[in-house]
Structure formats: structure tokens, C-alpha cells
Amino acid sequence: MSSSKIQDSIDDHSFDTLPLRAADDPTGVPKFPPEEGRGDDFHPFKLEYRDFKINPLPKEPLELFQLFIPISLIQSWVDYTNSWVAYSLKNAVIDNWNTPLSKQSRILKWEGISTATAYVWLGVLIYLGIHREISIKDHWKSPSLGDQRPLHSIIKFMPLRKFELITRYFRTFNYTKLDVRDESDLLKTFQAAEEWSNHIQRVSIELYLPETNLTVDECMVPFTGRSKETTLVKGKPTPVGSKVWVIAQQGFFLRWLWHVKSSPYTAVIVNLPTAKPQGKKGKLRTEIPLSNTQSIVVHLVKRLLPQTYHVFTDNLFSSPQLFRLLRQLGFGATGTARPNCGISTEMKRIKETGKAPDGTPLRYNEVILIPMPDKQV
Template sequence: MSVEDHWKTSQLEDQRPEHSLIKFMTYDRFQLLHRHLRLFDHTKFTDDDDFPIVFQSVELWSLHIQLVTTELCDPGSHLAVDEGMIQCTGRNKQVTYVPNKPIDTGLKVWIAAQLGLFMRWIWHQPVAKYGPVGVSAKEPASQKGRRKGKGRGSRRRTSYEADEDDEIKEVIHVITEAGNKMMALNSTQSVVIALINLLPELTYHVFVDNLFSSPDLFRSLRRHGHGATGTARPNCGIYKGLADAKKAGKAGKSGFQFNEIKVIPTADNQVRRLNILPYNLANNSSSSTSLGQSDSLEG
């Protein structure tokens, strides 16, 4: 429903609000007045590449809503992290277009949610060199002072920094099938850590889709004391045999039996990789690949 709907009358199979405003003010007059109303003092904001004015304008409201949410609702241990869109068709360089979405044009946000309730979110800048506002993939993520449910506050425009005595780097040392090597999370994966750090200090189990999933992210979550489960893309770094089975499954040649599950742990035994054939209808097979924690396997 749009603002204009408040000036329309109800019709059959198209119910409108009963508190019509037409007898008090026309829609055109409302628009003329509304254009001069502000929810913020525009003189207090300065243009900042790291924190654009469009986000500064609503940040106080945004923080207030997030803090009240966790005051009224204690988050449980299971969370979902995903991207979301706030509809906006205005002329602003922060407006993002994401095809095949219910809302495909608007301001993009990264969200930590539970049972449909948004607990925390982070703004997103569409330009490749920016990404999630305030999240730097190459900087350490902080545990101390970032997970007390107090929002971003005065440190909102900076990258997530670690205290010297509480440092957990997002560039991690990993044991792989090919040997030891260093892994760095990209900005999309780092936003999962950043969102959880904004929540009250608890142990969470995070559910993500294949936009985020990778063995490196799940290792990092374990280092932060959290579990994770998610679907995975064949090129995210999972075991090659499972990726090949996924590809062959499109032709019904994955080699899996009906409802068969294969689990292969990573070399460091920190992440388990699953492949399952959930159905086989009229000889059309379909398989899905997932990642889970080695000590708590869920799919």
C-alpha cells in the first residue's frame, strides 16, 4: 500500500483504509507540504564516501529501531543472515538494482533476522570498492565492545576494529587438502561476522544461503564461538567430489541413491560438507550441497 492509497475509496476486492483523508486535505496539498518536512537536521550532515548522507539521514531512527527490537525481544540462538531491499526509486547513487527480487530497486541492506523479525542490519553501498558500510574484509573483527546490543554509535563510520587483547583476524590460517595456507574473507562473508558482533553476546547458530557460504566463513564463525549451516555453490571451496556430483546431478548421473547423504569433513575437521539427493521424480534427479559444523551436523 502506498501513501496515495489513503486518498482512494474502497472497491470490490480492493479494500482501502477507512480513515480517508480526502475531507481534510487533498493528496496534492499533502505532497506540497510533505516535500518541506524533514525527520532530521540536514545541516548536521556532511558528504562522506564511507557513510553517505542518505544513510546518515536515517541512522538515528535505524539505531533506535534496532536497539528497541533487542530490548523487547531477546534473540534466540538461531539466526538467519541475508540481503534485503528497502524500496526506493529516487535519484540517488546509493540505489541498487537487484534483478529477480520482489523489490528489485532500492537501498540494499544486510540483515540478521529471526522468525521474520529484523534484529540488526548494515547499509550497503553499490560501488564495488565500498560494499557493506563500515565493514572491511581485511580488518580484524572485534568481539569486545561490539556485541553488547548497543549498536554502532560514534564508531559507525569506521571499520570494525579489534582491541589488542581481543583480536580475531578475518585473515585466518587454514589446513587444507593441499596443505597450509592463508585465507581472507571477502566483504560479503565478513558482513556475517559483523552482524553477529552487533547482537547481544551469545552463542549463535547462523543459517545462510549460497551467497555467503564457504568453508573459510564457517571456520571464522567457529573462532568467534558460533555455529553455521548453509547451502553452498560448487565453486565456494567445497570438496571437488561433491561439486562434481552436483554438476552431474543435473543429468541424473550424480551416483547418489534416493535420500542418500554424503558427509566429507575438511582437512582441519572444522567444517563438514554434505551432499544429499532429496528426490527422484520421473528419473529427474536433483542434489543439493551444504556446509555445516563438524560437531553439530544440520542440513
């Protein structure tokens, strides 16, 4: 039995992937002209490794859970929910779109919700996400011969009808301050979760002090409701939902920002190390703006406790301009790069041809160092 020869050279195009984003997704990849020339050596940015630290945790799992979902937060949700149902009944409607109330409307069976009931509902919701069934109703069915049902019966905690009713009308936001019918409010979907989102992030960085190495990436939160902020990213495990930019470590999310199509995150300006001529009249260019997507990296790192970090990114973010700015701010950076992200002409040629400067194919486990002209990247 023969085996195929192990590939000993790298074709850079073998790592190319199909476009993952929908046509209307404004996520911008780095797109800069290559820099001419190269440095004769690289001035390394020295980073001292710092291990992560977990601050003392509560003794009971429930107490840890309630750090992220405290009673005070649940109580505000209860108030929002009961207030919303009362408003709907008063106006004889059953939803945000003013669907008229009828004699068969389930909302007429609303009995109010307490903090304890809200915790039970939330526990059932979490369990449904962990233990999957074909349909929601299957979780409330009793086991029969040859038909195994969930080991943890939830029937005794909350009837199906009550669970569905609470799920439909549960509110994590004050409806008087957020009109979900107003399509001009581009942030309405995120505003509904902003209070809880900010709380989770605040608790996360209080409990976990990160080590030196961090990662910035995009993630998808499943969401198929009505929202202009729903994003399609083909090829992802969760292709449809709300996109968030996260800075994480060992699978633990520390900080994140919502991806908004009309981005509220301002582009960061990078001062160039040497003035470069630009335009027909040869004007000197002393600064260059990062794209909104690249600027996300800077915004996220600045949200952490002031420390020296080493940030890892993929080619959605990486560029010499971004890495130069991070170094100026006191952060190290490493990442994959696209040929058109502003790397040197020599490096661009290597990525496009898959060959070293001397014309030989790139080989595995071999590192080529080509510093930029300023010797900082």
C-alpha cells in the first residue's frame, strides 16, 4: 500500500477561503498599498509573560450564577415584563405591532410573574439549550416504553403553556424607553440586552485577570428575530445572528462590542513613522486612518485593565498600521496577513507566489523574517 508524498512547500492560495460575508455586510478588511523597502533588522518589543489569575469565587454554584444574573437585575426584568403586559391589556393589543386582542388570546391568562418564577423560567430556558429535543413540546412529554425522555423532568417546575406565555412577553428592557417598532433606531436589538451585557462584562473582568496573550475575533450570537442588525456569515457554525467583536482568552470572553452596520466606533488615526508623498502634487502623508474593523482591536484592548498584552488577530484585522499603533500604545501583536494589507512589496510577493526572496518554495517549520522600513513591525 503506497501513500502520497507529503507536501513540502506552501502554496499560499491553498489557504484561501470563499467569501463568508453577505453582500451588505460592511465589515472591512485591511486594504492598503504595499510599503516600499525593508529594514535591515527588527527591534523586538519585549513582553514579560504574566499568568492569568482567578479572584476568589463564591462557594456555592448558585451564588456564582447570581453574580452574572443578580436578583436586582431579575427584579427589573420582572417589573419590565409585568408593566409591558399591563400596557398591552390596557390597549387591547397582544404585541408590538398592535395586533388586536381577542377572546382566545393567551395573554388573557397572564397571572403575573415573580422573581422566583423568572429564575425558574430562566433555568428551564438554559436546560432546553443544553438538552436538545426535536421540538420544545417534547421536553414536557412523559417517557413511554421505547421512548426515552429527558432525565430531568421540568413539568413539575413549570407547565408548557406558562413557559410559552412567559417566553413571549418576557422583557429585559423598559418598553417606555425603547420602541421596537421604530426601524430608524438601528441599535434597538442591542439596547434591549445592553444592561445585562454590560453587567456580564463587568463581572467577568472582576473575576478573571487575564494573562499576557489575548485574541480578538468576530463571533456570532444566534438570533433569527426581526432586526436590521441580523448578519449573515456563510460557513460559520451559526451563520445567522448578531455579530459581536470579542477579546478573549482560553475561551473566556472578557469584553465585546456589538457589530452595528452603521458603525458607532470611530476610525483610529495612526501617525506614520516617516512622511510619505501622496497624490499627484506629492503632498506628504503623515497619518493614515485604520478601517472601522481594525479600530475595533484598539477599542477592545483599551477596555481592559491597564497592562501589557500580546494581541493575536487573523487577517480580517492584521496590518502593519494596526500593529504599529498597538506597539505605540504598549501592546505586542501577532497575526496572519492578506497580501493587500500594507505589508512590504517583498512580503506581498512572497504571499502571492509562495516562494522565498531567492525563488525557492517556502518550507514548513521555516521562518523568514522581513522587517518593515521602520524596524518596528
